[in-house]
Amino acid sequence: MLHLVIADAELELVPEEIADHPSVVNYAQRKKKKPTEILLDSSYHHSALKKLPDGDRRGRPDIVHISLLNALESIANKESLIRVYVHTRKDDMVYINPKTRLPRNYNRFVGLMESLFREGEVPRGLGLLRLEKKPLSELIDEIGTENVFVMHEGGEFVPPKEFGRLLSSLDEAVVVVGGFPHGDFLSEIPWKKISLYESSLMAWVVINEVLVNFEANRTPL
Known part of the structure; x- marks a missing residue:
């Protein structure tokens, strides 16, 4: 085997540190979910990722x-x-x-x-x-x-x-x-x-x- x-x-799901970032909040509202219930995605949350350690990956x-x-x-x-x-x-x-x-x-x-x-x-x-x-x-x-x-x-x-x-x-x-x-x-x-x-x-x-x-x-x- x-x-x-x-x-x-x-x-990963969106971490609490950036849950209030506008790019995250707007995306979560479109999906009708809480910010911490959506997947972190660099295509949509690029600006928010700059606030995270290792945000570039x-x-x-x-x-x-x-x-x-x-x-x-x-x-x-x-x-x-x-x-x-x-x-x-x-x-x-x-x-x-x-x-x-x-x-x-x-x-x-x-x-x-x-x-x-x-x-x-x-x-x-x-x-x-x-x-x-x-x-x-x-x-x-x-x-x-x-x-x-x-x-x-x-x-x-x-x-x-x-x-x-x-x-x-x-x-x-x-x-x-x-x-x-x-x-x-x-x-x-x-x-x-x-x-x-x-x-x-x-x-x-x-x-x-x-x-x-x-x-x-x-x-x-």
Whole structure:
């Protein structure tokens, strides 16, 4: 089993510090929600983000959306070869049922995430998406394998095909991909760092490369 973790993702509700900012208040009124019940989104709250620490990288639910669509629609997921998780900067951990079909529409995805942060699971009673407070290290301990690889531009270069062969040879492994637009991980990352290319790649591109090459080396079912 391959466990794919989108880590330190910039996915969060609007924090109290900027809940009264005009760009947040106006957007919340249009959605008929309280400011602290809406997702922080740099496309709409850019001016408010200037007041937050790390504001230049926060409010990027679009990265999570695209990354999850790529992972959950992959052949590897359809053949039950992977499990996918999202870990956020605030140690919110999203457990994702492999059968989950995410909305393709971004606005509907945002609404789903807002419901998840409010309810703790969606749909309620079915729990295709489930939210817990958990640091990244605790999830790795929970999975219980020493085969943990962090995708990092400063890591050891391993060609994608070779990395796919390595992953397919292991009974269980974890691949950690950063869910942020730039910068480095906020969580402590004591595990082996791997680079697939000579320069940085967006999270969903890394996920595609990992899964396609992992699939290519699996024995057909």
